[in-house]
Amino acid sequence: MMKMAKFKNRAVAALITLAAAFTAAVPTAATAASSGAPLLHAPVNLKDAVSLQRGAHLFVNYCMGCHSANYMRFNRLTDLGLTEEQIKEYLLFATDKVGSPMTIAMRPADAKEWMGKAPPDMTVIARSKRPDYIYTxxxxxxxxxxxxxxxxxxxxxxxxxxHPLWQLQGAAQLKVEDKESHGHTVQVKSVVAGEPGLMNAVEYDRAVGDLVNYLVYMGEPWKVQSSRVGIIVMFFLSILLVFVYLLKLEFWRDIKH
Ligand code: HEC
Structure with a gap:
């Protein structure tokens, strides 16, 4: 009996060590940022269809000048509650068809010459760069x-x-402050409002939130439907359980008698 308890304690200790090691190995969200700017939290909510529609609109108007989304088709936007008519009227360029992928005309080589780097495709950008980082x-x-x-x-x-959204945000300025920290003076950089744009600070935050929400959706559009699929799977599993139980009774009947 004593031995058993000891063994149990050791097993628990081993499990805790394993869990701790695993947590330490998983990189925290903060390491995703490439510099000292503290990460802000992106208000992602894939259930908010209106936010996703606004995000799609911003994406087409302010990002698709340079970035493609080659693996996303315009007509997937009907999943967000937009009709094909609305997509045609508000989101398509003259040459696009509703079923075509979200490609762009700019050549990567030209973009590279102009900006130093080619703009990456945006279809799965929220998965590779993380939503909080893009929001920040x-x-x-x-x-x-x-x-x-x-x-x-x-x-x-x-x-x-x-800055792709400067018309909306305006021309923000850098602010550098000296702050005391543990007896040392450290420079703290932040961004403060400058010449205003078309939106005030609250509207701009919402627009960026909607845009990031849309980028997350674009990377995993099935997530919008996954809760429905989850319910169907649970229903299927519970029916399966009844049959498996009946099967078990059938197997054991001969053995018991
Ligand atoms: C004028 C062209 C242009 C427009 C418009 C533009 N981008 Fe970019 N974008 C670029 C280029 C070029 C890069 C590569 C920059 C680099 O790595 O130095 C880039 C990179 C990015 C990255 C990756 C940053 C990283 O850490 O590697 C994200 C995210 C991004 N863009 C989001 C957007 C969003 C969202 C919009 C629309 C609001 C947008 N871009 C509009 C040119 C553009």
Missing amino acids: LLKSYYVDETRALGWNNLAYPNIGMP
């Missing part, structure tokens, strides 16, 4: 005359992409 990135632009295109970014210093 779009809120960390500031005017920097030393840069060729006039913009810099706290979350990605010297980024090749000029």
Whole structure:
């Protein structure tokens, strides 16, 4: 009996060590940012169809000048409650058809020459770069005359992409403050409002949130439907359970007698 208890304790200790090791090995969200800018939390909600529609609209108007989404078709947007008519009217360029993928005309080589790097395809960007990072990135632009295109970014210093939403946000400025920390003076950089754009701060935060929400959706559109699928799977499994139980009774009947 004593031995058994000892064994149990050891097994529990081993499990705890294993769990701790696993947690330490999983990178935290914060390490995803490439610099010192603290990560902000993106308000992702794939159940909010109106936010996803607004995000799709922003994506087509402000990102597709440079970024494609080659693995996403325009007509998938009907899943978000948009009709084909609305897609045609508000989102398509003159040459596109409703069933075509979200491609762009810019040649990667031209983009590279102009901005130093080719803009990545956006279909799964929210999975590769994480939503919180993209949200932070779009809120960390500031005017920097030393840069060729006039913009810099706290979350990605010297980024090749000029501020894609400057008309909406306005021209934010960099603020550098000296702060005391453990007896040392450290420089703390932040971005503060400058010349205003078309939106106020609250509207801009919402727009960036909608856009990131849409990027997450684009990377995994099936998630919008996955809760429905989950219910069907549970229903199927519970019916299966009845049959498996009957089968078990059938097997054991001969053995018991
Ligand atoms: C003027 C062209 C242009 C437009 C418009 C544009 N981008 Fe970019 N984007 C780029 C380029 C170029 C890069 C590569 C920058 C680099 O790595 O230096 C990039 C990179 C990115 C990245 C990856 C950043 C990283 O950490 O590697 C994200 C995310 C992104 N863009 C999001 C967007 C979103 C969202 C929009 C629309 C609001 C948008 N972009 C509009 C040119 C553009």
